[in-house]
Amino acid sequence: xxxxxxxxxxxxxxxxxxxxxxxxxxxxxxxxxxxxxxxxxxxxxxxxxxxxxxxxxxxxxxxxxxxxxxxxxxxxxxxxxxxxxxxxxxxxxxxxxxxxxxxxxxxxxxxxxxxxxxxxxxxxxxxxxxxxxxxxxxxxxxxxxxxxxxxxxxxxxxxxxxxxxxxxxxxxxxxxxxxxxxxxxxxxxxxxxxxxxxxxxxxxxxxxxxxxxxxxxxxxxxxxxxxxxxxxxxxxxxxxxxxxxxxxxxxxxxxxxxxxxxxxxxxxxxxxxx
Ligand SMILES: [Zn+2]
Ligand SMILES: [Zn+2]
Numbered sequence: 001x002x003x004x005x006x007x008x009x010x011x012x013x014x015x016x017x018x019x020x021x022x023x024x025x026x027x028x029x030x031x032x033x034x035x036x037x038x039x040x041x042x043x044x045x046x047x048x049x050x051x052x053x054x055x056x057x058x059x060x061x062x063x064x065x066x067x068x069x070x071x072x073x074x075x076x077x078x079x080x081x082x083x084x085x086x087x088x089x090x091x092x093x094x095x096x097x098x099x100x101x102x103x104x105x106x107x108x109x110x111x112x113x114x115x116x117x118x119x120x121x122x123x124x125x126x127x128x129x130x131x132x133x134x135x136x137x138x139x140x141x142x143x144x145x146x147x148x149x150x151x152x153x154x155x156x157x158x159x160x161x162x163x164x165x166x167x168x169x170x171x172x173x174x175x176x177x178x179x180x181x182x183x184x185x186x187x188x189x190x191x192x193x194x195x196x197x198x199x200x201x202x203x204x205x206x207x208x209x210x211x212x213x214x215x216x217x218x219x220x221x222x223x224x225x226x227x228x229x230x231x232x233x234x235x236x237x238x239x240x241x242x243x244x245x246x247x248x249x250x251x252x253x254x255x256x257x258x259x260x261x262x263x264x265x266x267x268x269x270x271x272x273x274x
Contacts, residue, residue, distance in 0.1 A: 001170045001274045003197060004030040007046020008266040010177075010203050010217070010239035011075050021246040023268025025049070026075035027176060027239060029199070034168050035145050039066040041163065041174050043095075046268065047079035055084055064132075067095045068149075070176055071160035072110045080111060081120050089128045096134040098141075098151040099161045108133040152191045154178045156216040162191050170274040171195040173232070176239045179216045184225050192230035196274040199266060200226055202237035205252065220252055224260035236266040 007013075007025035014024040026044030033039070038054075038061055040047065065085070070076055085091050097107055105113075108124075108131075115124045124131070142148040150164040155178065162175035173195040175188055192198045203217035220237055227235040237256060240249055249265055256263045 001034065001165070001167050001172055002032040002271060003172060003199075003274065004032070004050075004271045005046075005236075005266050005268055006030060006050040007042070007044040007079070008238055008240055008268055009044075009075070010201075010241060012242050013045045013075075014242050016245075018245040018247070021267070022240060022249050022265055025268055026078065027070070028079060029174065031165065031172065033145065033147055037061055037145055039068065039147075039165075041068050042070055042076045042176075043067055043080040043083065044075050044077070045079040045082070048082040048084075051083040051085045062090050063092050065091065065093050066143075067093055068163055069095065069097050069107070070162070070174070071097070071156065071158060072107070073158070073160075073177065076177075077111060077114060081115055081122065085129065086131070087128045089130075092130040092132070094132045094134050096136070097161060098134075098136055098149065098163070099139055099153050106133065107135055150191065152187055154185055154188055155181065157214070160216075162188060164191050164195070171197075172274060173198045173200075175199065175226075176201045177216055178218055179214070180218060180222050184222060184229060188226055189229045192226055192232055195230065195232040197234050197236060197272065198223075198227055198230065198232040199236040199238045201239045202252075202256075203239050203241045208241075220256045220263070221259070224256055224263060227260055227262065233262065234272075235260060235263040236272075237263060238266040240265075 007028035025046035027042040028046030029041040147167045160177040165172045200223040201218040202220040202223040209219040
C-alpha cells in the first residue's frame with residue numbers, strides 16, 4: 001500500500017510563500033493498493049491536483065473509485081467541484097462516510113448544496129461521472145479485492161470518522177479532526193493499534209490546545225501519545241493549522257521527534273510506502 005499526500009492543511013487552504021514547503025491545500029490523500037487500484041480519503045482542495053495527476057497518467061481505473069470522507073466540513077469536501085475526473089462520463093465514484101449514527105443530512109444533499117447555483121456554476125448532477133453515495137450502517141467490511149476497512153466515530157463538532165485500512169499485512173490509519181478531551185480517546189488508540197502508518201490530526205501545539213477547547217482538534221503531543229499507546233510504526237502529523245508557517249511546522253516536527261522519533265510532518269507531494 002502506498003500513500004500520497006495531496007492536501008495536509010486544516011480548516012482553510014493557504015497560499016502564502018512561507019507555507020508552501022509543507023503545502024497549502026486542505027485534506028486529501030491518495031491510497032494506492034498492491035493491486036494498483038486506488039482510493040481517496042477526503043476531498044479537500046488537494047483533490048484538484050490529484051485529479052489532474054490521474055488524468056495526466058491516464059489512470060485506468062474507471063469503475064468504483066472509492067472516496068471515503070472523514071466528515072463533511074468544508075476543508076474535507078471543498079475540492080470536489082474542481083476534481084476533473086468527476087466530469088468524465090466514463091468514470092464511476094463511490095462517495096462514502098462509513099459508520100453508525102449519522103443523523104445529519106444525507107451525503108448527497110450536502111454535496112449537492114455545496115454546488116447549488118448560489119455557490120457554484122455547475123450542479124453536482126451535471127458533473128458527468130456516475131456518483132454513488134454510500135452511508136452504510138456498518139463499521140467494518142472487506143471489499144472484493146481483499147482490502148478490509150474499519151471505521152470509528154470520534155469526537156469533533158458534528159462528529160467525524162477515522163478509518164483503518166488493511167491490505168497484505170499492512171495497516172494505514174487515517175484519523176483527523178479529532179479532539180481527545182482530558183485523556184487520550186481509547187477508541188482512537190484501538191483503531192490505530194500496531195498500524196504501519198498513523199495519519200493523525202496535529203493542528204495545535206500543547207499550549208495552543210489549551211485555548212482551543214471545543215474546536216475539535218489535537219496537539220502534536222496527543223498525536224504522539226496515540227502513536228505510543230497504539231505502538232504504531234510511523235506517525236504523520238496532519239491537518240496543519242492555517243497560521244503555522246513552514247518554519248513553525250519544522251520546529252514543531254523537531255519538538256515532536258524528541259519525544260516520538262517516528263513522527264514526521266505530512267507534506268504535500270510526499271509519497272510513502274507502508
Ligand atoms: Zn478539517
Ligand atoms: Zn472538521
